[in-house]
Amino acid sequence: GQQLNQSPQSMFIQEGEDVSMNCTSSSIFNTWLWYKQDPGEGPVLLIALYKAGELTSNGRLTAQFGITRKDSFLNISASIPSDVGIYFCAGQSGGGADGLTFGKGTHLIIQP
Amino acid sequence: EAGVVQSPRYKIIEKKQPVAFWCNPISGHNTLYWYRQNLGQGPELLIRYENEEAVDDSQLPKDRFSAERLKGVDSTLKIQPAELGDSAVYLCASSLTPGSPLFFGEGSRLTVL
Numbered sequence: 001g002q003q004l005n006q007s008p009q010s011m012f013i014q015e016g017e018d019v020s021m022n023c024t025s026s027s028i029f030n031t032w033l034w035y036k037q038d039p040g041e042g043p044v045l046l047i048a049l050y051k052a053g054e055l056t057s058n059g060r061l062t063a064q065f066g067i068t069r070k071d072s073f074l075n076i077s078a079s080i081p082s083d084v085g086i087y088f089c090a091g092q093s094g095g096g097a098d099g100l101t102f103g104k105g106t107h108l109i110i111q112p
Numbered sequence: 113e114a115g116v117v118q119s120p121r122y123k124i125i126e127k128k129q130p131v132a133f134w135c136n137p138i139s140g141h142n143t144l145y146w147y148r149q150n151l152g153q154g155p156e157l158l159i160r161y162e163n164e165e166a167v168d169d170s171q172l173p174k175d176r177f178s179a180e181r182l183k184g185v186d187s188t189l190k191i192q193p194a195e196l197g198d199s200a201v202y203l204c205a206s207s208l209t210p211g212s213p214l215f216f217g218e219g220s221r222l223t224v225l
Contacts (some may be wrong), residue, residue, distance in 0.1 A: 006154075020129075024212045026155075030211075033213055033214075035216075040218075040219075040221075041218055041219070042116070042118075042203055042205075042216035042217050042219045043155065043203075043216045044216070045213050045214070045215060055122075070211055081125045088154050088155075089153075090214075092211070094116065099145055099147075099157035100155075100157070100158050100170060100214060102154030102155050102156070103154055104152070104153055104154050105152075
């Protein structure tokens with residue numbers, strides 16, 4: 001089956017630093033999504049990407065859909081304490097015929 | 113607009129007992145998903161519905177798990193009998209169409225003792 005490799009597994013950073021995380025896939029996806037999950041909550045959609053090469057921003061967050069369609073990255077600029085959480089990448093293939101395949105998550109910890 | 117609603121939020125049961133989870137998707141969303149999330153892992157798809165039809169249940173352990181979405185809106189996921197390894201968070205999600213982004217509920221955390 002499809003596999004997503006998400007890295008890093010965890011990040012310990014200082015408040016105000018920029019953050020970068022990425023996902024690579026063994027197969028091509030048509031859609032890449034990035035979610036954030038807080039403890040005890042469900043994943044919340046941050047950014048959706050639909051086209052190879054697409055670069056999309058949502059406030060301090062920027063995500064890109066890789067040209068090869070097998071990777072994506074998420075950047076967070078000027079991190080703040082509320083950015084703490086687990087970030088998941090997710091890919092979808094088959095024009096929506098398949099459900100999302102999730103990475104294992106990047107746990108972001110911010111030290112004030 | 114209300115999001116995806118799930119209940120119960122938490123459930124603790126002994127092994128071999130049955131358990132059921134309920135999900136109400138976002139109004140107008142025809143596609144509904146059940147995911148299972150183990151500790152420290154990303155969500156994994158159990159079953160996907162298009163209206164009332166289960167279009168992908170290949171990852172659903174059919175010997176003990178069942179799901180239904182009789183009127184194409186609310187859905188229930190049942191486990192009978194539960195095993196220790198079923199302890200996880202069960203997430204429901206919905207999307208407007210099969211290819212549009214998924215929106216998740218808060219999840220139902222199951223602990224099997």
